[in-house]
């Protein structure tokens with residue numbers, strides 16, 4: 001087993017130095033989100049308390065009305081359909097918040113994170 005660090009410091013550092021290298025690796029619903037950093041070969045596992053979704057205003061209201069389900073379902077759909085489009089938009093370990101963005105659907109996800117863990121591969 002590779003070592004696991006129960007700290008958000010690594011995730012914060014990755015986001016500060018190379019945010020574009022952070023991508024969604026895997027969703028383990030209902031509460032785990034795994035981010036992979038391609039620069040450091042690290043995985044950051046987030047335990048999420050609350051998921052929220054915001055659609056960007058470019059979408060016409062009709063498209064918006066067609067969206068079914070809550071934030072978790074929408075994120076699961078994005079992760080299944082176009083995982084490479086999901087990137088990290090914000091990371092604030094102190095305030096336990098992480099933001100994801102889907103470049104494909106132009107949705108923003110806000111995650112309230114209770115536990116940050118990092119393991120090296």
Ligand SMILES: [Zn+2]
Pocket residue numbers: 013014015018021037038039040041042
């Ligand atoms: Zn990194």
Ligand SMILES: [Zn+2]
Pocket residue numbers: 077078079082085102103104105106107
């Ligand atoms: Zn999407």
